[in-house]
Amino acid sequence: MRRLSGKVALITGAGNGLGAATAKLLAEEGAKVIATDIAYESVEKIVEEINKLSKESAIALKHDVSSKKEWLTVVEEGVKTFGPITVLVNNAGILATTKYDQLTYEKWQKAMDINAWGQFVGMQTVIPHMKEAGVGSIINVASIAAVNSSGGLTAYTASKGAVDAMSRAAAVELGEFNIRVNAVVPGTIQTQMLEEAFPTKEIKEASIASQPLKRMGRPIDVAHLVAYLASDESYFTSGTSQLIDGALNVDASSSAAKLT
Ligand SMILES: NC(=O)c1ccc[n+]([C@@H]2O[C@H](COP(=O)([O-])OP(=O)(O)OC[C@H]3O[C@@H](n4cnc5c(N)ncnc54)[C@H](O)[C@@H]3O)[C@@H](O)[C@H]2O)c1
Known part of the structure; x- marks a missing residue:
């Protein structure tokens, strides 16, 4: 039996x-x-790859996470296809x-939304199904910016700080229902988002050079941590913030890399 069967x-x-990578x-x-x-074509491609390896094990749905209406629709559709959701x-x-001085209400609100x-x-919509199943693991992706930010990221930092804090609050409130909640706190991971964070090749290279491990993380590194938190191996792990940053946060000499 595989780790996440059922x-x-x-x-x-x-x-x-x-x-x-996580999917x-x-x-x-x-x-x-x-x-x-929200980008349906991208997620459809990923699901095609998954189903090629393991038939009928994934579905792709278009979804803007800031819309409660869309959450209700995707959760209903997902439950109809596979049964109660036990991992979010x-x-x-x-x-x-x-x-800081150019931040508007609209920009602030978009990041928060x-x-x-x-x-x-998302948690609010999925929790009734986890309660029905009698078990659940929620993994919220925060960011090292919630711990230690660099300039120009106030709205992002505030939104990720909210993720980190609300994960702890939810872990306390939901424990009696056998629902665990943890935050994953990545450092610099090589993705499209990181490309946006580094406007030039030089800045990116400087960031890599300032990393204790002299490399960035890969999406699969974070996926492995998420898989552990989703599995029963993490049976007693709840209310934690799991840093995955190659020691970036504890390196006092490193500053340029703390971007996302
Ligand atoms: N890459 C990093 O270094 C890094 C570091 C810390 C935290 N994170 C966090 O990890 C998560 C994933 O980031 P990534 O680096 O893979 O980014 P990415 O840009 O590669 O992927 C993000 C995905 O989210 C989708 N998306 C954007 N807005 C959406 C919306 N409103 N509704 C639904 N989907 C939406 C995009 O279409 C995209 O497919 C994010 O929450 C990010 O803040 C990333």
């Missing part, structure tokens, strides 16, 4: 980067996967880079 996992932002790995480990993304990976997110509210309303 689990039904909903993963948001599964069309690219960390979400795509593939969780399916490989035996989970049924509901892969959602709140991964979808946007990078919001604006200097997608990155923070999108994850909260």
